[in-house]
Structures are given as structure tokens and as C-alpha cells.
Amino acid sequence: MTTIDLSSAVETNWAGNHRYRARRIEHPRTVEQVQHLVAAEPRVRALGSRHSFTDITDTDGVLVSLADLPTTVEVDAGSRTARVTGLAAYGDVARALQAQGWALPNLASLPHISVAGAVATGTHGSGDRNGSLATAVAALEVVRPDGSLVRIARGEPDFDGSVVSLGALGVVVALTLDVEPTYTVNQRVFTGLGWDTVVEHYDAITASAYSVSLFTHWGDGGVEQVWLKSRGDDGPADFHDALPAGATMHMLDGGDTRAVSAQLGEPGPWLDRLTHFRMEFTPSRGEELQSEYLVPRDRAVEAIEVMRGLGERIAPLLQVCELRTVAADDLWLSSSYGTDVTAFHFTWNRDVDGVYAVLPAIEEGLLPLGARPHWGKCFAADAGALAPLYPRFGDFLALRDRVDPDRVFGNTFLDRVLG
Known part of the structure; x- marks a missing residue:
């Protein structure tokens, strides 16, 4: 596992407008290492492709980058899904799917962004009949505050609140996506x-x-x-x-x-x-x-x-x-x-x-x-202006209270936008 000490190094987001204030960035090589890190630290945030323009991914604790985890794309033709692991970028996932004769229903304008980060923030492509990228998610595999690994699938009670989660509910280490034949x-x-x-x-x-x-x-x-x-x-x-x-x-x-x-x-x-x-x-x-x-x-x-x-x-x-x-x-x-x-x-x-x-x-x-x-x-x-715009805002807050009552995945961004 590689460690970057941010007391002596400068790390920024993709645009260069935000300097990370975390104590360090850890690069685990296995999901088990992710689990151990999360369980051991009082404050953790996942760091993806860094294509956010605010402090949404920052923390006063430890940033966990999934960049060194193996990335695989495993297609299940029977269920027409693909399980995607690690810090997979949409461009890499798309190439792997195309090579196997499969496709995603939609893509964002940038293929460089990570699947997990794009889904967590509600990123989208375009089309009157096309949902956001998050609507292609059939299941999530998430490391919870105690280090446990859970799978949440479409149709389960917490699923609709867990997909676009702003990273507030855990570290997503794998996703299962709907796929279709290539076109x-x-x-x-x-x-x-x-x-x-x-x-x-x-x-x-x-x-x-x-x-x-x-x-x-x-x-x-x-x-x-x-x-x-x-x-x-x-x-x-x-x-x-x-x-x-x-x-x-x-x-x-x-x-x-x-x-x-x-x-x-x-x-x-x-x-x-x-x-x-x-x-x-x-x-x-x-x-x-x-x-x-x-x-x-x-x-x-x-x-x-x-x-x-x-x-x-x-x-x-x-x-x-x-x-x-x-x-x-x-x-x-x-x-x-x-x-x-x-x-x-x-x-x-x-x-x-x-x-x-x-x-x-x-x-x-x-x-x-x-x-x-x-x-x-x-x-x-801020939260006062945002809450009325989301009919299930209160339900998400209740889900967060249940999943992460100690705010292991909390940060100043979430304090502003969730209250």
C-alpha cells in the first residue's frame, strides 16, 4: 500500500482549484486493505478520478484512493449486467465491454471519469429517454464504517437511497451495471x-x-x-x-x-x-x-x-x-x-x-x-435551499444516520449541503 503524506506534498483535484486538506492519501491494493483502513480511521473519504470541482471528496482525515485496485469488467450475459471493480474509468469499461460485444446505454461527455464517482454525484449523459448514469446501476458493493463489505441490489429497501450517495454511506469498491448488445x-x-x-x-x-x-x-x-x-x-x-x-x-x-x-x-x-x-x-x-x-x-x-x-x-x-x-x-x-x-x-x-x-x-x-x-x-x-428540492431528502438523512451515525464519511461539504 502506497501512502502520500499531505503535510509535505500538494495534491489537487483535476481542475487544480482545490488543494486537498486531508492528512494523507492511501492507495490500497486490495479490497481487504480498504476495509482495514476504513475500520481503523475516524474520518475517511474515497478519492476517485478527481473530476469534482469542490471539496466533496476531501476530509480532515484520510483519503482512500482506489487507483491501485485491480480493475476488471465481468459480463454476465444471462442477466445482461457487468460487474466493474476498482477505480474504473468509463472509457476503460467501454473498451472492455465493446471487446466482448456489449455496451452501456449512455455515457457522459468525458470518458475519463470514474464510474463510482460519476454515479455517486448523479452525473449524466443526454437524451430525452436516457436516465442518468446512476440508473444503469443494478448493485453496489460498499465498505461501511466498521469495515464490513455489503452488497445492495436494485429492489432492496435502501437501494434507491444508496446509489447517488455523495460518498456519505461508504466506499464503493464495485458496481454492477446494466448492459446491452453493442450498437x-x-x-x-x-x-x-x-x-x-x-x-x-x-x-x-x-x-x-x-x-x-x-x-x-x-x-x-x-x-x-x-x-x-x-x-x-x-x-x-x-x-x-x-x-x-x-x-x-x-x-x-x-x-x-x-x-x-x-x-x-x-x-x-x-x-x-x-x-x-x-x-x-x-x-x-x-x-x-x-x-x-x-x-x-x-x-x-x-x-x-x-x-x-x-x-x-x-x-x-x-x-x-x-x-x-x-x-x-x-x-x-x-x-x-x-x-x-x-x-x-x-x-x-x-x-x-x-x-x-x-x-x-x-x-x-x-x-x-x-x-x-x-x-x-x-x-x-446550502442545505436550507436544497432540502425542499428533493422529496426524499429527509429519508436520505435518516438512512445516513442509520448507516454512518459517527460520520466516518462526513466532511465540510456534506455539512453544508446536508446540514
């Missing part, structure tokens, strides 16, 4: 979709492909790019008042187009099209902050008008904003619990003070519409 996807990009068209035809626009992303800077030019990911050979040849892109495009001005997934309508394996970025390149820009608010689908047009009104104020900080849709689910702390949503995702310049200065204005406009922040990204709301 192909093609991606087409269109440019210049006017606001009047977006507002008038919003439902038709988001239903026009398996996965739809709208990229904008909230100016008068409307939506600058529309990315349509369609299964098989399907996909529109024209798109409202937008024009087809004649070359591969990056959603960020000046971005390296080699880093993005294949476009121009050529079908290819699902894992090479559902993500926005290729595994072998740094996703997005690297130096950035991100925020995201998931608004009930029936309030999306109102939310668009709110954001258009804030466009000039946020413009100096904004790299791009992306709109995507996510289907409803039954997971208690999911941002799409009980309702279909539109996700408003902000990629910011890495200006911590500037971003946190404008977040209250965004939340003042979006939270009254029912918007829920993405748990792993920058937001200002």
Missing part, C-alpha cells in the same frame, strides 16, 4: 439555431436524436452548435434554421478538434460517439471550473429566458454553456428524481472568486423553477 452511433453537428426556433420547437429539438446537446454563450446569436448523436444510420440531414457543419467542430473557441468525438455523420462504435471527448486527449480545456443546474423539463423555456437575461453578466467568465435532457428516475438524491429535466451546464474560466460571485444570481433565477445543482460541480446553495 453504432453517428454524430452530426449543426450551427446557428435561433432563439425563436429553440423556444418554439424545444420539444422537437431535444427529441430529434438519441442524444442532443445545445451549445451557447447566451448572446443574441442563439445556439451556436447543436450536436446530434443518433443510433445506427439515423439522423436528420437538415435541422430547422441551422446549417450543417462542413468540418469537425469543438464546442470551445480555439479548441483542438482532434480531442472531440467523430462527427460528420459517419457511424461508429457507441463508445467513440456518445462522449464528446476522446479518452487519449485532455477533455475540454483542463483549466476550468464547471457548474450545472438541472431544471424540470416543463420549466426549461422559462429557464432559457432567465439565462438570456444574465448573458451579459456571465459572459466574461463563460467558456460555453451546454443544454441537455435527462429522463426521470427514482434515486433519492438524483437531480432528475421524479421528473424529466433539462441540464444547464456551464464551463467557466478558472476564476474561483468571479464564478462564485455570479452563482447566486443564477440560482436566484433557476432554483425557484425547481433546478437542482449537480453535486460534483460549483454551486452556492
Whole structure:
């Protein structure tokens, strides 16, 4: 087991905006070592791919990285599931599944993120009929505060409260995911979709492909790019008042187009099209902050008008904003619990003070519409503002009290957002 002493070393999250304040980072090589660590320490947090933009994974105790645990992808064709272990990144899982003729129903824009971390924070891909990545989870294997290893499966009483858990219920060392036979996807990009068209035809626009992303800077030019990911050979040849892109495009001005997934309508394996970025390149820009608010689908047009009104104020900080849709689910702390949503995702310049200065204005406009922040990204709301947005918030607190009464997995982030 490898140890990093943080009293003499500097370790940060992926974006570089948060320096971990834990005493040390441990890298166990077996699940048994994870169990012994958790049982021996008064405060522990799991450390994944570090793609969160806050102190959600930090602790005043010990961070447990699963990076050195063996990663395997074991498919059970009979149940159409795959058991994924260790700190598995979606890109690695996707390659292993593809090699065996299987696929996941959806992927996030980045293949670099860990399955366990993405699930715990409610991370999602896109599509009117596609749930968040957490909805593919059939079972979890979790190390509890006393070091015991438990398996929680779909249909069991605590399951819906345990999947999107913010790391508050234990260290997830394996997940079982729903899979399906492999399939192909093609991606087409269109440019210049006017606001009047977006507002008038919003439902038709988001239903026009398996996965739809709208990229904008909230100016008068409307939506600058529309990315349509369609299964098989399907996909529109024209798109409202937008024009087809004649070359591969990056959603960020000046971005390296080699880093993005294949476009121009050529079908290819699902894992090479559902993500926005290729595994072998740094996703997005690297130096950035991100925020995201998931608004009930029936309030999306109102939310668009709110954001258009804030466009000039946020413009100096904004790299791009992306709109995507996510289907409803039954997971208690999911941002799409009980309702279909539109996700408003902000990629910011890495200006911590500037971003946190404008977040209250965004939340003042979006939270009254029912918007829920993405748990792993920058937001200002605390437990008092968040609790009314989640019908099962109290049930999750009760589950946490039962599973971790001594707050072994607690930290300052959870104190803020759960109370």
C-alpha cells in the first residue's frame, strides 16, 4: 500500500482549484486493505478520478484512493449486467465491454471519469429517454464504517437511497451495471439555431436524436452548435434554421478538434460517439471550473429566458454553456428524481472568486423553477435551499444516520449541503 503524506506534498483535484486538506492519501491494493483502513480511521473519504470541482471528496482525515485496485469488467450475459471493480474509468469499461460485444446505454461527455464517482454525484449523459448514469446501476458493493463489505441490489429497501450517495454511506469498491448488445452511433453537428426556433420547437429539438446537446454563450446569436448523436444510420440531414457543419467542430473557441468525438455523420462504435471527448486527449480545456443546474423539463423555456437575461453578466467568465435532457428516475438524491429535466451546464474560466460571485444570481433565477445543482460541480446553495428540492431528502438523512451515525464519511461539504 502506497501512502502520500499531505503535510509535505500538494495534491489537487483535476481542475487544480482545490488543494486537498486531508492528512494523507492511501492507495490500497486490495479490497481487504480498504476495509482495514476504513475500520481503523475516524474520518475517511474515497478519492476517485478527481473530476469534482469542490471539496466533496476531501476530509480532515484520510483519503482512500482506489487507483491501485485491480480493475476488471465481468459480463454476465444471462442477466445482461457487468460487474466493474476498482477505480474504473468509463472509457476503460467501454473498451472492455465493446471487446466482448456489449455496451452501456449512455455515457457522459468525458470518458475519463470514474464510474463510482460519476454515479455517486448523479452525473449524466443526454437524451430525452436516457436516465442518468446512476440508473444503469443494478448493485453496489460498499465498505461501511466498521469495515464490513455489503452488497445492495436494485429492489432492496435502501437501494434507491444508496446509489447517488455523495460518498456519505461508504466506499464503493464495485458496481454492477446494466448492459446491452453493442450498437453504432453517428454524430452530426449543426450551427446557428435561433432563439425563436429553440423556444418554439424545444420539444422537437431535444427529441430529434438519441442524444442532443445545445451549445451557447447566451448572446443574441442563439445556439451556436447543436450536436446530434443518433443510433445506427439515423439522423436528420437538415435541422430547422441551422446549417450543417462542413468540418469537425469543438464546442470551445480555439479548441483542438482532434480531442472531440467523430462527427460528420459517419457511424461508429457507441463508445467513440456518445462522449464528446476522446479518452487519449485532455477533455475540454483542463483549466476550468464547471457548474450545472438541472431544471424540470416543463420549466426549461422559462429557464432559457432567465439565462438570456444574465448573458451579459456571465459572459466574461463563460467558456460555453451546454443544454441537455435527462429522463426521470427514482434515486433519492438524483437531480432528475421524479421528473424529466433539462441540464444547464456551464464551463467557466478558472476564476474561483468571479464564478462564485455570479452563482447566486443564477440560482436566484433557476432554483425557484425547481433546478437542482449537480453535486460534483460549483454551486452556492446550502442545505436550507436544497432540502425542499428533493422529496426524499429527509429519508436520505435518516438512512445516513442509520448507516454512518459517527460520520466516518462526513466532511465540510456534506455539512453544508446536508446540514
